[in-house]
Amino acid sequence: MFLLRPFSLIWYLISTTRNTLYNIGLLDSVAFDLPIICVGNLCAGGSGKTTITEYLTRLLFKNNQVGVLSRGYMRKTRGYVLANHTSTAEEIGDEPLQIKKNFPTITVAVCEQRAIGVPTMLCDNPQMNLIIMDDGFQHRSVKPFINILLTEYHRPFYNDYLLPYGRLRESRNGVRRADAVIITKCPEHADFDKIKFKVWEYADESIPIFFSREVYKSPVNFFGNHVIIFPGTTGVTLSGIAHPEHFEKHCSSLVSIQKNFRFPDHYQFKESDLKKMNREFDEMKEKGKIIFTTRKDFMRLQHPGIINQVASLPLAIIPVEAEFIQEPDSPINFDNFIFNKLRQWKNE
Structure with a gap:
């Protein structure tokens, strides 16, 4: 890995030059x-x-005409695509499809060039009065009104390095463009002060820092009905997400997990993958058996080539939602921060 350090210097020069060109106009x-x-x-x-x-969509869509614009990572299409009720993960990507399924009445679109995607969305829905741009921090061709930077509690940006040696897309100083920072996937006993001081080494101390955790909801089956888990049930997990450890740990708290079937993030499952998993699953001698997967993975499991095979599986899909942790001495929570900023927009 040390041999990659010189290439990180090249990445630094390219990303810093690009940001500087945006900064000076x-x-x-x-x-x-x-x-x-x-x-x-x-x-x-x-x-x-x-x-x-x-979370933002859930917070805002009842009183706004909300749109969500994403890149649509790992989709097979190119350019601007508007999501509809027949869209697939191949057409728009698994995450935009999940958002569209969870919020069917809002406008969801994908486009690599966000400066093209925004006006095209407005042509498709002229009533739209707010857009949430997913994964847009480096897409500086669009100027956001609120810039929210996320970083994981156990993988914070200030401990990371530039690609390809590390995982940073740009230098740590990029945090200075943020209007707020959210520390995601926090454990039960998070050290708030330690994290804040580390972030403030790179950002202004006036920047609000919020903390969130992931909350797993009750599992549902292929048809969206709640799954009842009986005592003595055993199971396996099936996932193609970036860091499946939290998901697998949660599943282990529900039943005895015999095996974790892991695939790369955004992986498109194939018939051969499911057949292999089924063989091992059938070899398990326990009577009550179940296969856990994430909602994001379920978007890709609905591929036309495998959906009939998937429908026959004892599948338990576990949705996950963000929940914010309110610090005892904090003068403001995340919801109020968003509402206050949007009021500023209306008053400008």
Whole structure:
């Protein structure tokens, strides 16, 4: 890995030059006539962006015409695609599809070039008055009204290094562009003060820092009905996500897990994968058996080539949501921060 350090220097020069060109105005950032909330991170890989995007959607969509714009990572299409009730993960990506399934009435679209995606979304839905831009922190061609940076509690940006030696897409100083920082996936007893002081080594101390955790909800089956888990049930996990440890640990708290079937993040499951898992699953001698998977993985398990095979499995899909931890001495919580910022927009 040490041999990658020189390449990280090249990455630093490229990313810093690009940011400087935006900062001094030689590269344009387009501002739009509606508030755009950007949810992003400095690191490549999962930091909980989708759960925070869904939290914001849940918080705001009842009183706003909300749209969600994403890149649509690992989709097979290119350019701008508007999600609908027949969209697949191959067409728009697993995470945008999950958001569309969870919030079927909102506008969800994918586009690599966000400065093209925003106006095209507005043409598709002229009533839209707020856009949440998922994974947009490095997409500086669009100027967000609220820039939210996420970093994982156990994998914070200030302990990481630039690609390819580490996971950082840009230098740690990128945090200075954020209007707020969310420390995601916090354990039960988080050291708030230690984290804050570490973040403030790179950011202004006036920046609000919030803490969130992931809460797993009751499992549902293929048809969306609640799954009843009886005593003595055993099972396996099936996942293709960035860091499956938390998910697997939660499943182990529900039943005795015999094996964890792990695949790369955003992996498109194949018929051969399911057949192999089924063979090992059938060899388990226990009577009550179940297969746990995430909602994100379930989006890809609905691929037309395998959906009939998936429908026959004893599947338990576990949804996950973000929950914010309110510090005892904190003068403001995350919801109020968002509401206050949006009031500022209306008053400007």
